[in-house]
Amino acid sequence: MTRLAAGIGLLCSLVAASPTSAADPPNAADLEAELVCPVCETTLDQSNAPVAERMKLFIRERIAAGDSEQEIKDALVSELGPGVLATPEKSGFGLLAWLLPVVLLGVGAVVVALLLRTWSRRRAVASPEPELDPELERRVDEELARFEG
DSSP: OOHHHHHHHHHHHHSSSOOOOOTSOOOHHHHHHBOOOOTTTGGGGGGOOOOOEEHHHHHHHHHHTTTTTHHHHHHHHHHGGGGGGOOOOOOOOOHHHHHHHHHHHHHHHHHHHHHHHHHHHHHHHOOOOOOHHHHHHHHHHHHHHHHHO
16 A cells, blocks of 8 residues: 555655756746636636737737746736636645545555455355255256266
């Protein structure tokens, strides 16, 4: 069980790690995929709403000014609220949104394993077929002998 927990922890840390370094300038397309339009509630890269277009323009201006990805996100969150983030924060209450699916998946796997174990043991412990009445068994043997001979 501890191996499973360690594996899940490792998987979560790999998913949370960012593949780009902090020295790279932010990419507008990446930011647009990580931010949500407050009007239509789709990511900016899929939205053509006027608010989304203004947000895209703001992102490009901030990239040109040399802001980091986090600075741009922080500015949009302070202006429009945390609802503009496509993914929940990895702290506080938002951490629950990251951990709950992993925990539920683990609990589900344990429940399925326990059910399978219980069902397989029931089948192995099941009582054998009841024996036939000796008189009935003798008659069946006589009838079979008559048909074979």
